[in-house]
Amino acid sequence: MKKILGVDAFTCRRMRGLIAASIYNDLSQNELETLQSHLDACPSCRKQAAALQRVAAFIPVGAPVLDEDLWPAIRRAARRSEPDRQLTGLRFGWRASLAFSLCALLVGGFTYGVYRSYTMDETPVVAQESQPLENDLAAVAAMIEDHDYVSAYRRLEKALEVNPKSPLAGEARVQLADLAYSKLNWYAEAYEAYDTLFRENPALFSLKSECISRRELLDEARVYDYAPLYALDAARRAGEDSFERLESLVARYPGTLTASLAAEDMARQSLEAGLPGAGESHVAAMECAKERCNNPVAIARLKLEIGHIYMRELKDAAKARSFYNEVATFEDKTLATMAEGSLAALEGPAE
Amino acid sequence: MKSDQTNWQDLTDKELALALKQGEDEAFEELVRRHQGRVYAVAYRLTGNREDALDVAQDSLLKAYQRIEAWQPTGSFLPWLLRLTTNQAIDFLRRRKRQRHEQLDETFVGETEHAPIEPSVSDTGQRVRAQEIDERIREALVVLSDTQRVVFVLRHFEGLQLSEIAEELGCTVGSVKVHLFRALKKLQKELGDLYEKDSGR
Numbered sequence: 204m205k206k207i208l209g210v211d212a213f214t215c216r217r218m219r220g221l222i223a224a225s226i227y228n229d230l231s232q233n234e235l236e237t238l239q240s241h242l243d244a245c246p247s248c249r250k251q252a253a254a255l256q257r258v259a260a261f262i263p264v265g266a267p268v269l270d271e272d273l274w275p276a277i278r279r280a281a282r283r284s285e286p287d288r289q290l291t292g293l294r295f296g297w298r299a300s301l302a303f304s305l306c307a308l309l310v311g312g313f314t315y316g317v318y319r320s321y322t323m324d325e326t327p328v329v330a331q332e333s334q335p336l337e338n339d340l341a342a343v344a345a346m347i348e349d350h351d352y353v354s355a356y357r358r359l360e361k362a363l364e365v366n367p368k369s370p371l372a373g374e375a376r377v378q379l380a381d382l383a384y385s386k387l388n389w390y391a392e393a394y395e396a397y398d399t400l401f402r403e404n405p406a407l408f409s410l411k412s413e414c415i416s417r418r419e420l421l422d423e424a425r426v427y428d429y430a431p432l433y434a435l436d437a438a439r440r441a442g443e444d445s446f447e448r449l450e451s452l453v454a455r456y457p458g459t460l461t462a463s464l465a466a467e468d469m470a471r472q473s474l475e476a477g478l479p480g481a482g483e484s485h486v487a488a489m490e491c492a493k494e495r496c497n498n499p500v501a502i503a504r505l506k507l508e509i510g511h512i513y514m515r516e517l518k519d520a521a522k523a524r525s526f527y528n529e530v531a532t533f534e535d536k537t538l539a540t541m542a543e544g545s546l547a548a549l550e551g552p553a554e
Numbered sequence: 555m556k557s558d559q560t561n562w563q564d565l566t567d568k569e570l571a572l573a574l575k576q577g578e579d580e581a582f583e584e585l586v587r588r589h590q591g592r593v594y595a596v597a598y599r600l601t602g603n604r605e606d607a608l609d610v611a612q613d614s615l616l617k618a619y620q621r622i623e624a625w626q627p628t629g630s631f632l633p634w635l636l637r638l639t640t641n642q643a644i645d646f647l648r649r650r651k652r653q654r655h656e657q658l659d660e661t662f663v664g665e666t667e668h669a670p671i672e673p674s675v676s677d678t679g680q681r682v683r684a685q686e687i688d689e690r691i692r693e694a695l696v697v698l699s700d701t702q703r704v705v706f707v708l709r710h711f712e713g714l715q716l717s718e719i720a721e722e723l724g725c726t727v728g729s730v731k732v733h734l735f736r737a738l739k740k741l742q743k744e745l746g747d748l749y750e751k752d753s754g755r
Contacts, residue, residue, distance in 0.1 A: 219731075219732060219735040220728055220731025220732045220734070220735055221731065222735060223731050223732075223734040223735035223737075223738055224716060224731045224734065226738070227709055227710070227716075227734075229709075229715060229716045254742055255735070255738040255739070255742060257742075257749060258738055258741050258742040258745060258746070258749070259710065259738060261745065261748070261749040262691055262710065262741065262745070264710065264711055264713075266591070266592070266595040266711070267594065267595050267598040267599070267604075267607070268591070269590060269591045269594040269595070269611075271608075272587070272590070273586060273590045273593075273594070273608070273611055273612050273615060274583055274586045274587055274590070276612055277586055277612055277615050277616055277619075278583075280612065280616050281616055281619060281620075353580070
């Protein structure tokens with residue numbers, strides 16, 4: 204039976220919740236009818252409903268955009284704060300299986316050692332040590348093929364703990380660092396791994412230009428707790444917003460190597476978007492990217508990149524100088540100093 | 555049981571949360587990647603700046619991981635997570651408020667009392683105006699009671715149903731509606747001068 208609602212204060216008070224819910228269309232049909240009947244009869248509540256409707260309409264619902272991936276920081280924080288409940292395969296189940304694997308490895312190694320001591324005394328010690336890492340590297344290769352990068356990383360990490368001096372340790376460290384950097388985006392771990400490689404296997408490290416450049420990049424990014432690199436990852440995953448995110452990253456960290464990587468991404472995206480002229484050359488693609496930018500700091504950074512392309516790839520010192528000169532007078536001190544440094548290098552005595 | 559081949563991206567929130575409860579930590583990575591944007595958005599609306607919002611979002615997600623045992627499979631995961639985020643943000647705001655009181659009492663008072671905003675006259679007036687409005691909205695949200703703020707943020711910004719919010723808060727839908735009404739009333743009082751000006755111009 205439908206109630207006839209009066210317009211006394213008690214009824215008005217009862218209508219408040221319905222008014223609020225009606226603003227968000229969160230009422231049942233019955234509630235809607237009840238409210239409507241009341242509003243038809245009550246000018247005060249009608250006015251109230253209209254006023255609240257206005258304030259709700261005034262407050263924009265657009266969401267602030269997250270410009271970095273929180274996962275790496277959360278994973279690190281969890282590992283620090285919660286020894287009993289750690290992330291990414293570090294919990295009891297995994298640890299139990301790891302302990303089992305290590306026991307198996309140790310028992311196996313011991314048995315193998317005893318067997319070797321009886322049968323192959325003349326075999327060099329190195330050969331005994333390298334065997335376990337060989338197996339690990341083979342297992343890791345299979346895991347990588349299956350895209351199980353976390354397990355591969357853990358396997359390498361533990362194998363290196365057991366066999367840090369193996370002749371294959373350098374190779375394992377390269378794989379560990381590469382996995383952390385390019386597959387898992389675990390930048391703190393990647394830096395540690397490249398740095399260990401640099402210290403423990405300097406000869407191998409010096410042969411790998413990618414390791415050298417990544418260590419340099421990570422060393423710089425760790426000052427910011429790797430935020431520029433996480434922002435780069437987030438920007439690359441941002442689909443249609445990718446270019447804007449990259450621009451924002453460049454503007455936020457203009458003096459970093461990560462900004463240079465982001466600028467290259469912006470040039471590549473301009474090329475892939477088929478912008479007029481972008482496909483003509485590297486410098487043209489970077490010019491197109493610069494034209495798409497709105498942020499003055501990002502524009503200045505891309506000008507610096509264009510200067511570098513003229514200097515390093517096209518050997519056109521005059522063009523490079525003109526771009527560097529523009530940036531050298533820019534208000535951002537970091538970029539201005541970088542441009543001055545490049546100008547000084549240009550003017551310096553030729554080797 | 556865990557499978558190295560599990561494609562976490564194909565699972566629903568509930569399946570992921572259940573897997574996490576059962577010890578599959580990799581499910582949590584997918585939950586974080588899926589919802590970190592919304593968690594951050596809630597945190598940002600309540601704290602009002604990027605750095606604090608990042609801290610709150612990170613703490614909230616970490617707490618979700620640590621307290622997953624408390625999540626009930628009968629409910630949805632997202633409202634639980636957002637509720638946890640709002641709690642975390644409220645705790646943060648209380649700490650910040652207390653610190654400010656301790657450090658410089660007048661500063662806090664100054665921040666909660668608003669002089670009327672004069673219309674912007676420069677070419678970038680619209681942008682400046684938008685920033686002013688954003689700031690005023692954030693400050694107005696701080697004026698709400700904790701429950702009012704939670705209800706308003708989850709309904710207005712996150713679009714959760716009132717019944718979902720009630721489930722999360724452990725109260726009736728009727729009570730949530732009243733909190734929402736009071737929140738809107740307070741916001742009307744705090745922000746009325748802004749949109750009256752806009753409509754008058």
